[in-house]
Amino acid sequence: MRFTHPPALLVALLALACRSDAAGEKIPADSGASTIDSGESCDCGDCDDCDGYKPSEGDCDDASAEINPGAAEICDGIDNNCDGQIDEGRMTTFFADTDGDAWGDPGTPLEACERPDDYVNNDGDCDDGDAEVRPGATELCNGEDDDCDGVIDEDTSMSTWYTDSDRDGAGDAYTGVEACTQPADTVADGSDCNDADPLVTVCQSCQEVLDYGVSTGDGVYTLDPCGGAASQFWCDMTTDGGGWTVAGWQAANATSTLGLGVRNAPGDADFSIDLSCLGFDEIAVFNQTYSLFESQVYDGSTWAETAINLDIGDAGFAFAQGTYGPADSLMVMACVDYQYSGSVVQEYACDSDGQWGPRGHMTDYAGEYCGSRLDYTWAWIDGATCAYTGTAYTWGFMLRGYGGHGGND
Numbered sequence: 001m002r003f004t005h006p007p008a009l010l011v012a013l014l015a016l017a018c019r020s021d022a023a024g025e026k027i028p029a030d031s032g033a034s035t036i037d038s039g040e041s042c043d044c045g046d047c048d049d050c051d052g053y054k055p056s057e058g059d060c061d062d063a064s065a066e067i068n069p070g071a072a073e074i075c076d077g078i079d080n081n082c083d084g085q086i087d088e089g090r091m092t093t094f095f096a097d098t099d100g101d102a103w104g105d106p107g108t109p110l111e112a113c114e115r116p117d118d119y120v121n122n123d124g125d126c127d128d129g130d131a132e133v134r135p136g137a138t139e140l141c142n143g144e145d146d147d148c149d150g151v152i153d154e155d156t157s158m159s160t161w162y163t164d165s166d167r168d169g170a171g172d173a174y175t176g177v178e179a180c181t182q183p184a185d186t187v188a189d190g191s192d193c194n195d196a197d198p199l200v201t202v203c204q205s206c207q208e209v210l211d212y213g214v215s216t217g218d219g220v221y222t223l224d225p226c227g228g229a230a231s232q233f234w235c236d237m238t239t240d241g242g243g244w245t246v247a248g249w250q251a252a253n254a255t256s257t258l259g260l261g262v263r264n265a266p267g268d269a270d271f272s273i274d275l276s277c278l279g280f281d282e283i284a285v286f287n288q289t290y291s292l293f294e295s296q297v298y299d300g301s302t303w304a305e306t307a308i309n310l311d312i313g314d315a316g317f318a319f320a321q322g323t324y325g326p327a328d329s330l331m332v333m334a335c336v337d338y339q340y341s342g343s344v345v346q347e348y349a350c351d352s353d354g355q356w357g358p359r360g361h362m363t364d365y366a367g368e369y370c371g372s373r374l375d376y377t378w379a380w381i382d383g384a385t386c387a388y389t390g391t392a393y394t395w396g397f398m399l400r401g402y403g404g405h406g407g408n409d
Helices: 008-016 206-211
Strands: 017-020 026-028 092-096 109-112 159-163 177-179 219-223 231-236 244-251 279-287 292-302 310-314 317-324 331-336 359-363 394-400
Touching: 206 219, 206 231, 206 244, 244 279, 279 331, 292 310, 292 317, 292 331
Parallel strands: none
Antiparallel strands: 017 026, 092 109, 159 177, 219 231, 231 244, 244 394, 279 292, 279 394, 310 317, 317 331, 331 359
16 A cells, blocks of 8 residues: 555654764754764754754854853853853963062953963962062061061061151150161160250159150159269159159068169069169158058258168158168168157157157058057058058159259259
């Protein structure tokens, strides 16, 4: 029997056969497989490269089986997956390395598939014109950020320099700058009390430091009371207006005196400084532990005492410091406004056996009329009251003024 038209089943099978693989086997068009055109015939309608995608289905290059909407994007300068972008997500950012130190300039980003010559894949260089400047380099004291960490000259040996406007060799302490090399018109000495007057260099006292406006608060200052070799002193710039040159301080049970010699460094837990040549008009005795002090104004004088037991001022108007009690005890005490029966008696220091005049009496030997003996107290704080009996403390004294010389005029 003869058929004029092919059966319906045969027509359907022919429609499914759209391309062949390398072996010539027919592969259905909707199988999802993709092959490079082997050159064999492939009945796919308008699908010329046999990749399973027609131009109407998004194939942007129907002459290449490797370019179609289902292809993986590779870094080759071509839109492999036909999404309108080239090499998206596949390129690397490189940075120019002009100085060849293996660190790139962050201001020169370049995206590419392969690293161009003189480019690197990091951007840490802060000076791409100097191979010695890069992350990991040794920081030098040269005013540059050698290791590119954003900090200049850290951990290097810089010096502090002070402006010397009056060219007297001493600079203004408030103008200190740290630098590797000495800037013009600066000096290493920042102790000038008045940088506008070449005749004034190192201050003679803490009072002058305060007057000239170069105070930086309580602490160590370089002073020169005797007009010779300057040394360090402790200045109290807060108590009663400040300007006090401190003789030192010590525990209440100490047996050494203050202001007559050097013991430890100013500001230490126990120290004394020689006050020779220091002019003063006031003396204050203080209890450091309890922030108490008693002061007395005197006729201008200069500290020149050398005796272990000493007194300054007239009867009823005196400062006394010294030992009291048995010869082998050497208990030290000090006070202001001291007298003993109308006179000053060195041997008794401040403990005057019933004389209630001394103020600011500090000692490790409180006396018969202020509780029990040897109790480390602050005694007679107002001429009659004994306070903190039995409680240890640290005491000292300090001087302020000009010694009748009219200050810095």
